[in-house]
Amino acid sequence: MTLHSKYLEEDFKTIEACKKYLLPKHFGDRKYFTAYIRKATRKGIWLDDAVCLEIWMARKNAKAAGFDRIFQNQRAYETLVSKDLGKFSRLWQEALIKSEYGGQMPSCSGLANAQR
Numbered sequence: 001m002t003l004h005s006k007y008l009e010e011d012f013k014t015i016e017a018c019k020k021y022l023l024p025k026h027f028g029d030r031k032y033f034t035a036y037i038r039k040a041t042r043k044g045i046w047l048d049d050a051v052c053l054e055i056w057m058a059r060k061n062a063k064a065a066g067f068d069r070i071f072q073n074q075r076a077y078e079t080l081v082s083k084d085l086g087k088f089s090r091l092w093q094e095a096l097i098k099s100e101y102g103g104q105m106p107s108c109s110g111l112a113n114a115q116r
Contacts (some may be wrong), residue, residue: 011035011042017099018092037092047093049086055079086101092116 012035027033040047053061060078062072097105 007035007039008042011038011076014036015092015096015099017095021088021095023088023093024081025092026081026084027088031093033088037089040089041093041096042106044107046105047086047089049083049090049102052083052086053079 012031014031015034016040018034018037023033037047038072055076058075059072062075067075097103
């Protein structure tokens with residue numbers, strides 16, 4: 001499955017169960033994050049935060065590679081954003097699945113009709 005296709009109009013519909021969650025400012029407008037979550041779920045893609053590098057490790061790796069402090073800080077920030085993306089994606093997808101799909105990931109057989 002891939003996320004490289006057009007978003008559907010309904011992908012931008014607010015996820016009521018997620019209204020209570022605040023998003024970090026670096027995510028921008030929550031309607032785009034909502035669309036990302038809905039589209040991934042519609043396509044059967046599980047979102048999680050299992051493979052995120054620790055911030056201290058990103059900085060340490062950049063330093064060991066000989067990069068300056070500015071680049072090390074940039075790498076640390078990018079790692080933070082990546083960790084937030086995984087964390088909030090998992091949280092929002094779980095809320096969406098529980099509230100709109102009865103706790104079950106939508107089946108692939110229903111996906112063909114949703115993509116048309």
